[in-house]
Amino acid sequence: MRNIKRISIAVASVGLLGAGLAAAAAPASAGTPGSCASGYFCVYTDGNFDGAQYSVPDSAGYTNMPAAWHDQCSSWVNHTGRIWNVYDNAGRTVLQRVGNGSVASVPAGTNDKCDSVGPA
Numbered sequence: 001m002r003n004i005k006r007i008s009i010a011v012a013s014v015g016l017l018g019a020g021l022a023a024a025a026a027p028a029s030a031g032t033p034g035s036c037a038s039g040y041f042c043v044y045t046d047g048n049f050d051g052a053q054y055s056v057p058d059s060a061g062y063t064n065m066p067a068a069w070h071d072q073c074s075s076w077v078n079h080t081g082r083i084w085n086v087y088d089n090a091g092r093t094v095l096q097r098v099g100n101g102s103v104a105s106v107p108a109g110t111n112d113k114c115d116s117v118g119p120a
C-alpha cells in the first residue's frame with residue numbers, strides 16, 4: 001500500500017512537469033496576422049506580429065503614430081485592400097510599400113524606424 005502511494009505521487013509529478021514543458025514550448029503571446037482586423041493597417045513592436053499592436057483604420061489615411069510608437073515597428077499587416085506605405089522621418093522616407101497581406105519581419109535596415117503609415 002505504501003509503495004502504491006509513492007508511485008502515484010511520482011506519476012503525478014511527471015505529469016505536472018510534462019504540462020510545464022508543453023506550455024514553455026509555445027510562445028506566451030504567439031502573434032498572428034489575423035490579429036489585424038479587416039479594414040486596418042497594423043504594426044507590431046516585435047517580429048511575427050508579436051508584442052504591442054497599433055491599428056490604423058483605412059478611413060484614417062496618413063497617420064503619424066503617437067511619439068511612444070516612433071521607431072518601434074518590427075512587423076506589419078495590411079488588411080485595408082489597397083497599398084499602404086510604412087514611413088520614417090515624418091513621411092519623407094518610405095521604408096516599405098505593402099500590398100494587401102503581411103510582413104512577418106521587416107526588411108534589413110528598416111527595423112524599429114517607422115513613425116507613420118498611410119495609403120500609397
Ligand SMILES: [Ca+2]
Pocket residue numbers: 070071088089112113114115
Ligand atoms: Ca523613425
